[in-house]
Amino acid sequence: MTYTIPAQTRIGHVHLKVADIERSLKFYRDILGFQVMQHYGDSAVFISAGGYHHHIGLNTWHSKGAGPAPVNAVGLYHTAILYPTRKDLAAIVQRLLEIKYPLTGAADHGVSEAIYLNDPDGNGVELYWDKPQADWPVDANGNLDMITARLDIDELLTEL
Known part of the structure; x- marks a missing residue:
């Protein structure tokens, strides 16, 4: 069972x-x-x-x-911090851009929009918001069909 x-x-x-x-x-x-x-x-x-x-x-x-953990070793890949709304995600992205904090990536996953960065110790951090569940992509069998597509940060910032 x-x-x-x-x-x-x-x-x-x-x-x-x-x-x-x-x-x-x-x-x-x-x-x-x-x-x-x-x-x-x-x-x-x-x-x-x-x-x-x-x-x-x-x-x-x-x-x-200590120094950062090796990249090619087991351990935590990243900590994901869920923001309540797309506008909240846009606000932190704008703050990071204003202070020139380096981003390591940005993606539209179909179910969510996310940006990626590292903390000062090299720990991965994902900042994201979830799209409404009704908008999540599904395949022909009704199974979740997540993607990794380019996130348009300029369009995200229009939320502000």
């Missing part, structure tokens, strides 16, 4: 190993806008959107002063 996870299940938070807490806070707090909920000594900090106990934990428990 196969177990099926409940449909209401959500991923609550992610913990990232970072080399320098303050450097990471400059990215996650000062650029992306997360709120600091709690410092855990000088080795961890918990940050959130909207007052949740934490969406992201940043810690140096095994990584203080």
Whole structure:
């Protein structure tokens, strides 16, 4: 018998190993806008959107002063941060462009629109919004048919 996870299940938070807490806070707090909920000594900090106990934990428990993880190794590919609306995604994209923060990619996946970047430790970050489920592409059998197409960032910015 196969177990099926409940449909209401959500991923609550992610913990990232970072080399320098303050450097990471400059990215996650000062650029992306997360709120600091709690410092855990000088080795961890918990940050959130909207007052949740934490969406992201940043810690140096095994990584203080370390370099980035090798690209060709197992581990986290990226953390995906879901924005509630397309306009919210456009606003953070505009902010990143204004401060000239380097983007590593942008894509329309049919089900969502996303931009990609790296945090100061080289951890991949996806910022995205989900299109309405009724607009998701499906094949002739009704199965989800996600794509990776070019995202028109200039058109996205017309949301503002």
